[in-house]
Amino acid sequence: MFFSEKTLINGRPSSKVSFSDRGFQYGDGLFETIAVYKGKIPFYDFHLNRLKISCHRLKLSIPDLKSLDEEIKELCSEVSQGVLKIILTRGISEQRGYRIPHNEKPTRVLSIYPWPNYPIDFFKYGITLRICATTLGHNPMLSGIKHLNRLEQILARSEWNDPQIPEGVMLDSRGQVISGTMSNIFIFISDYLQTPDLNNCGVAGVMREFILQKASTLGIKTIVKPINLDDLKQAEEMFVCNSLIGLWPVRYLEEISSYPVSTKTRNIQNFIQMWIESYE
Amino acid sequence: MFFSEKTLINGRPSSKVSFSDRGFQYGDGLFETIAVYKGKIPFYDFHLNRLKISCHRLKLSIPDLKSLDEEIKELCSEVSQGVLKIILTRGISEQRGYRIPHNEKPTRVLSIYPWPNYPIDFFKYGITLRICATTLGHNPMLSGIKHLNRLEQILARSEWNDPQIPEGVMLDSRGQVISGTMSNIFIFISDYLQTPDLNNCGVAGVMREFILQKASTLGIKTIVKPINLDDLKQAEEMFVCNSLIGLWPVRYLEEISSYPVSTKTRNIQNFIQMWIESYE
Structure with missing residues (x-):
């Protein structure tokens, strides 16, 4: 069963939203998919930061952070390992049409899901990555x-x-290479850890941001730049990451290229694990 | 008041959908905004045709057309002039994530809205069109x-x-010029009625399709092709159209260009009106 186990909509237990909600009518909102470990959220600051920036860019009100905190505690305190999903939309509109209403009353949905059952081998031994025909x-x-x-x-995922x-x-x-369907992509070339710039499209993942911020503490130099398929083929190592999977090494790009998994990738993977385990 | 006056969700009166609906989670679905006159839908065949093609392209099940017909009759038979909105989504998913579920159970929302209160002057005398910074x-x-x-x-509309x-x-x-925020664009240049091709983006509006199909009966030659801002500036006439407004002549492109409204545009406008009035 993958149904949400518990949900709060604008602070109250519910599973229903209005069909007039602009989230349903137009996809007018945003979301965060957040890993919960032992009732804690090790990457909370990163999620909250992205949420605030995204609200600003979508001209969406930032939710009251005290209420949000309380609701997160209510949902997560008993969760040993799970997924917290936050959806914010521009709420129910009294008018039809794309125009943003003056009296915006955003909708806030927080729900807890079971931890996804990805095979542990993806984490330990790495994955095969395919190339999607659907573009961004x-x-x-x-x-x-x-x-x-x-x-x-x-x-793309279909x-x-x-x-x-x-x-x-x-x-x-x-x-140009942008990302995975649900993850960001990093490659090692000539001692630099590189990831595609997201100036034109793509999701700036929380784990991507975490890695970019923390790499220097591991002695790794990073570059954010345009990356193409030739760069992927020539990469010395590759991995994908997101806030739930952490980091999966990439072993194969279809049948085109294969990659080793060295201590460089493992050091980052271990650093993420340490951050999670030592988070208070 | 612009709230929907009456709504059927999967055939039953309701105003609520599950927050787990993929329409709410990802915008995973489509919609049709349909003009209703005297209980009839003059452009129904065009809407149904687009709906079927769009379902196919989104890998979404086409709804049972008999049920859809019955629900439309139930909602529209007493409507003298109103808007029927149909939303189809991929429905509630038992799994999280972008992957399309095997046991898809689509959600079908039909709702009736009052006719929008656009000033009649837009229809009679034409409009000023601005150029949006937000791109497609x-x-x-x-x-x-x-x-x-x-x-x-x-x-863009914000x-x-x-x-x-x-x-x-x-x-x-x-x-390249693609469309309005809620309408399609046509220009007259050298006796040809031209509209942007939508190979890369944009919504193929029902009124656009109607005009492209019917123009020849008015002795008007049409071309669908890439159009840029210079073409707009050089246009002899311009109009925007959608299934609710019909056709609004464009009098001004910001303060850059102005256009007359000749019988060429009026003939199309009249043809649309006649189609609506004579539809049985």
């Missing part, structure tokens, strides 16, 4: 935001069914 | 579909508040 359109005004318009990712291939790389409409 | 990203797999991912249009300017033109990320 350029929209600088939406890039980076984990918003509710996810048809591109849905169509391209394959092989359970042994857990992720696909998505290119933009100009052929 | 390229995604050939989604282009043409009236899907539920509408943040680009929402951000750029201005002047009630005297009812519409803005949206360019794609490469600077």
Whole structure:
């Protein structure tokens, strides 16, 4: 069973939203998918930071942080390992149409899900990554935001069914590498840890941000830059990451390239684990 | 009041959907906004045709057409002039994540809204069109579909508040003209009625399709092709259209260009009116 185990909508236990909610009508909102360990959220500051920036960019009110904190505690305090999903939308509108209403009353949905049952082998031994045909359109005004318009990712994820291939790389409409369908991508080339810039599209994942911020403490130099398929093919190592999986090494890019998993990747993986385990 | 007056969700009167609905979680679905006159839907065949094509492209089940017909009759038979909105989503999913579930149970929302109170002057004398800064990203797999991912249009429509300017033109990320935020655009140049091709982005509106199909009966030659801002500036006439407004002549493109409204545009406007009035 993967249904949400417990849900608060605007602070009250519920499972229903109005069909007039602009989240349902237009995907007018954003979400955060958050790992909960022993009732704690080790990457909370990163999620909250992205949420605030995204609200600002979507012209959406930032939720009252005290209420949000209380609701998170209510939902998460007994969770040993689970997923907290926060959805914020522009709420019910009294008018039809795209125009943002003056009297915006946002909708806030917090729900707890079981931990996903990804095979541990993906984490330990790495994965095969495929290349998606579905591309990401350029929209600088939406890039980076984990918003509710996810048809591109849905169509990309519908391209394959092989359970042994857990992720696909998505290119933009100009052929640049952007991300996985649900993860960000990093490659090692000549001692630099590189990840695609997200100026035009893609989600700026929390784990991506964490790695970019913490890499220097591991003696790793990072670069954010345009990356193409040739760069992926020439990479010395590759991994994908998100806030639930942590980091999965990439062993194969389809049948095109294969990669080792060295201590460079393992050091980052271990650092993430240490951060989670030592978080108070 | 602009709230929906009557709503059927999967055939039953309701105003609520599950927060687990993929329409709410990801904007995973589509919609149709349909003009109702004297209990009839003059452009029904065009809406149904687009709905079927869009379902196919989004890998979404086409709803049972008999049930849909019955529900439309139930909602619309007493409506003298109103708006029927149909939303179809991929429904409630037992799993989290973008992957399309095997046991898809789509959600079907039909609701009736009052007719929008656009000033009649827009129809009679024409409008001023502005140019939006928010652009449309390229995604050939989604282009043409009236899907539920509408943040680009929402951000574009949030750029201005002047009630005297009812519409803005949206360019794609490469600077080509695509459409209005809620309408399609046509221009007359050298006796040809031209409208932007929607191979990369944009919604293929029902009124656009109607005009493209019927123009020849008015002796008008049409071309669907890439159009840029220079073409707009050089246009002899311009109009925007959708299934609710019919056709609004464009008198001004910001303060850049002005256009007359000749019998060419009026003939199309009259043809639409006649189609509506003579529809049985």
